[in-house]
Amino acid sequence: MDIFAGLINGFSIALMGTNILFCFLGALIGTAIGVLPGLGPAATIALLLPLTYVIGSPVTAIIMMAGIYYGAMYGGSTTSILLNLPGEAASVVTCIDGYQMAKKGRAGAALGIAAIGSFIAGTVAVIGLTFFAPPLAEFALDFGPPEYFALTTLGLLLAVTLSGGSITKGLIILIVGLLLAMVGLDPISGKIRFTFGSIGLQGGFDFVTLAMGVFGLGEILYNLESTMKTELVTRKIGKIFPTLKDWADSKWAILRGSVIGFFIGIIPGGGSVISSLASYAIEKKYSKHPEEFGQGAIQGVAGPESANNAASSSSFIPLLTLGIPGNAAIAMIFAALMIQGITPGPFLVAEHPDLFWGVIASMYIGNAMLLVLNLPMVGLWVQMLRVPYGILAPVIVLFTTVGVYSVQNQVFDIYSMLFFAALGYGMRKLKFDPAPLPLAFVLGPMVERSLRQSLLISGGDLTIFVTRPISGTLIAIFVLLIVGQTTFFIKRKMRGKKTTAT
Amino acid sequence: MNHMRKVTLFLTLAMVTMLMVGGLCFGAEKYPTKPIQVIVPYSAGGSSDLLARTVEKIWTKYSTQPMLVIDKPGAGGVQGTEYVVRAKPDGYTVLFAYGSGCDLVMPHLQKMPYDPLKDLAPVARLSIHSVVVNVSGKSPIKSMKDLIEYANKGNRITAAVSTAAGAVDIVMRAIAKRANIPITTVPFAGGADAVTALAGGHLVIGGGHPSEVLPHIKAGRFRPIGVALDRRDGTLPNVPTLKEQGINVATWGSVKGVAVPLGTPPEIIAYLESTLKKVCEDKDFKKTMAQIGQPIDYLNTKDWAAFMPKASKDYGDMIKELGIKI
Secondary structure (H helix, E strand, C coil): CHHHHHHHHHHHHHCCHHHHHHHHHHHHHHHHHHHCCCCCHHHHHHHHHHHHHHHCCHHHHHHHHHHHHHHHHHHHHHHHHHHCCCCCHHHHHHHHHHHHHHHCCCHHHHHHHHHHHHHHHHHHHHHHHHHHHHHHHHHHHCCCHHHHHHHHHHHHHHHHHHCCCCHHHHHHHHHHHHHHHHCEECCCCCCEECCCCCHHHHCCCCHHHHHHHHHHHHHHHHHHHCHHHHHHHHHCCCCCCCCHHHHHHHHHHHHHHHHHHHHHHHCCCCHHHHHHHHHHHHHHHHCCCHHHCCCCCCHHHHHHHHHHHHHHHHCHHHHHHHCCCCCHHHHHHHHHHHHCCCCCCCCHHHHCHHHHHHHHHHHHHHHHHHHHHHHHHHHHHHHHHHCCHHHHHHHHHHHHHHHHHHHHCCCHHHHHHHHHHHHHHHHHHCCCCCCHHHHHHHHHHHHHHHHHHHHHHHCCCCCHHHHCHHHHHHHHHHHHHHHHHHHHHHHHHHHHHHHHHC | CHHHHHHHHHHHHHHHHHHHCCCCCCCCCCCCCCCEEEEECCCCCCHHHHHHHHHHHHHCCCCCCCEEEEECCCHHHHHHHHHHHCCCCCCCEEEEEECCHHHHCHHHCCCCCCCCCCCEEEEEEEEEECCEEEEECCCCCCCHHHHHHHHHCCCCCEEEECCCCCHHHHHHHHHHHHHCCCCEEEECCCHHHHHHHHHCCCCCEEEECHHHHHHHHHCCCEEEEEECCCCCCCCCCCCCECHHHCCCCCCCCEEEEEEEECCCCHHHHHHHHHHHHHHHHCHHHHHHHHHCCCCEEEECHHHHHHHHHHHHHHHHHHHHHHCCCC
């Protein structure tokens, strides 16, 4: 078969000395920036772009960039689990149970399962990429504004329900997140909203700024009040690697996460966030002990981490087969290809088979390298929790500040981070779960934009959302979830009344 | 842990230093003696960023100091541009993509924190990105005439545009006005998103710069039906202009030039101008620009300084005529 011949050719390219070296460099740099808060794959690839002129061979350059991209996904879970510090939207879900596990002395198990899950998911996604890329690419194009609206609305619903706390508080945080996302330019008319004349606000808030403030700094401010609690966390480290029971608990979560992530990742835009949300919701549903979610359930780490890694690999499908970059980091790889004189798109396989198959083959190798690189690191990372909080906290503040500045090179973002830190502190004081905030912040603008675009396209006709097959199905799922949840509530209320009556 | 942090920090620092080596040889007194910071007020991977990086690649052939491209996106380009306006006029902070929407279009629609025409000193123009009108490859529409007929049969025409009141949006609204057909423009989150939506066939027409649409035209997914320039675009020589098809719409699209803070010494501007000219005449530069679908359209400092107010006035007149407000 063509695919096998291509793949063998790809491996012969990816296994060349220089390519292995650059694949390793990419994976290493990716892991490093994934761990460093703020510094994302897009900025790193931009920074390293001049290096690709020197490398000369486009395959080698793209192998390294791809490595940085999926390597960053691997590294991203580390700070989420250890410090409750999500580097990007997809990691917010990992924080929920990952950080709880770390608090219970199971940071090693969480990190280990995240690495193993990422490896399996990455490999599953690359296998999918190898065999089904062209037919699935068309699937990405089927997503127009109505489909995005249905998908992101579903995402918002999951964001509220996942936290497990009070639904009312979840909804309040959701609204706050949506409001914060509205600051800046109106996505359709371009009107300026909620900026109070500030040019800084005109650009809107940045996601990293919000996440670092609410999670990272907010957590530190809150911990300053109670030194006792943090001592407890740091003393108990426990087993470094996941046990056999952990593996048995999470193997299905990993597989389900891989498949979900692979498919949702193909859709350009919010793919990785929605895939990790969907995976978390499904694991909670499937679990025999849904009450453990939010308290440090290992499936709550394994599923979403697998999903967002699978999504990062499958997001190469629209790039390589259609020439459509789905997110900022992929857009940089797109730019790098263009500068090398290679147009990504349907002719890529025919015109540059060496590049297409070489990069795909390198992803198999890169995933294995990441596992080998990351598993031994788990032990080292866990040692980090031994560092006294008085030293650790200022270091986190330093790194987040530098990280936040590095995203857009704007000083304004540092001030916004301080504002969000105060917000995060307040939320913790008032016992609000902060998880829905960044998710609403990311999904909100997509919901708003796609809703208004759909209505512009349909001329104000609301049936556009139910008459199209994909959006119709998603809307149906949305309605089913709402109805199911509401009847569940009513039943519980009724039962509650009965017991109090008797 | 501290150790690990140090290692990771060291790695990143090592990367940065690697890139700046060569920029650290002090001693020479003539400009430039250190790397030149190039500010792109748009996000990484966009057409302005791509242009800056293509120049960066060739720049070192003709200059002793490298360029250092920094993307400062935000507020549609205002934040990055303002940074340059307020920067020290020493020739080490240079604005790329001067002449984009935030310099030519935005001032006619909203209050600006600076005057894009008066607060910056022009250096040279590098390129003009025209607006190409496309339909899906599967569409029965083959020309502007077909489009007008299609509309007159009572079909709704939806148009994918990159942003509200952006270069593409203005072209679509102008077509609607001049051809007297209703067009609903649907703004997206940038050129790439608009192009993707049209590729999926979710709208009837769409517009984009050649660099964005060329891959799709090659793949047969798009059919270009008109160019909104007053002459044909060098990257799409077979596509007639809108004027050729009887629709009197021509804009400057998105102009990409270079500027420095006001007060920069003339000899520094002259150095930048002559080096950019050499870059524009370079064989490899021409090749790469053709590959990324950006036509080279060089203007020297004098002509570029005269071009900007004219292009701004053209846009202003058009915006007034079309009654565009945000």
